[in-house]
Amino acid sequence: MAPVSASSTAAAILHCKCPRCHQGDLFIHHSHYHLSGLLDMPDTCPVCGRDIQIEPGFYLGAMWVSYPIVMLLLIVSLLVSYLVFRLDLLLSFGIAAGLLLAVLPLILRYSRVLFLYLFARD
Numbered sequence: 001m002a003p004v005s006a007s008s009t010a011a012a013i014l015h016c017k018c019p020r021c022h023q024g025d026l027f028i029h030h031s032h033y034h035l036s037g038l039l040d041m042p043d044t045c046p047v048c049g050r051d052i053q054i055e056p057g058f059y060l061g062a063m064w065v066s067y068p069i070v071m072l073l074l075i076v077s078l079l080v081s082y083l084v085f086r087l088d089l090l091l092s093f094g095i096a097a098g099l100l101l102a103v104l105p106l107i108l109r110y111s112r113v114l115f116l117y118l119f120a121r122d
Contacts, residue, residue, distance in 0.1 A: 009117075016109060019117050021048035026113060032105050039108060054120050059112050061119070066111035073100060073107075 012022035024045035029037045043053045077099050081092040100107075 013110075013113055013117055016113050018045040018048060018050055018052070019121050020050040021045060023047045024050075026052060026116070027109065032109055035105065038105055039112065041112075052116070054116075058120075059115065062108075062111040062115040065114045065118075066107050069107055069111065070100060073103065 008022055011017075012019070016026045018024035018026060024047035026041055026045075028040040028042060032038075039059075041052055044051055074096050077096040078092050081087045081095045082089060087095070
C-alpha cells in the first residue's frame with residue numbers, strides 16, 4: 001500500500017473515512033444528524049476489510065477526546081458572548097448550552113474518528 005500523506009489523512013478524518021485505506025466510510029449513515037443511527041458503525045471497513053470494532057468498549061475512550069473539545073467550545077462561546085458582546089452571564093450560558101447541543105452529533109462522531117486514528121492505526 002502506498003504511503004499516506006498528512007493532507008490525505010486530514011481529509012480522511014474530516015470525511016470520517018477508514019484510517020487504513022482512507023476510502024471506506026466509518027459510519028453507516030452519512031448524515032451527522034441521522035440521530036437514530038448516529039453512532040452505527042460497520043464491523044469492518046467496506047473497502048479494505050480493516051477491523052473497525054476493535055474490541056468491546058473500545059470507543060468508550062472517545063470520551064477522553066470529546067471532553068477537551070466540549071470544554072474548548074464552552075469556554076470560547078462563554079468568553080465571546082459575555083466579554084465581546086457583553087451579554088448577561090445567564091444568557092451566555094444559555095447560548096453556550098444551545099451551541100453544544102447543536103454540535104453534539106458532530107462531537108460524538110469526530111471524537112470516535114479521532115480516537116480510532118490515534119490508537120488503532122496500521
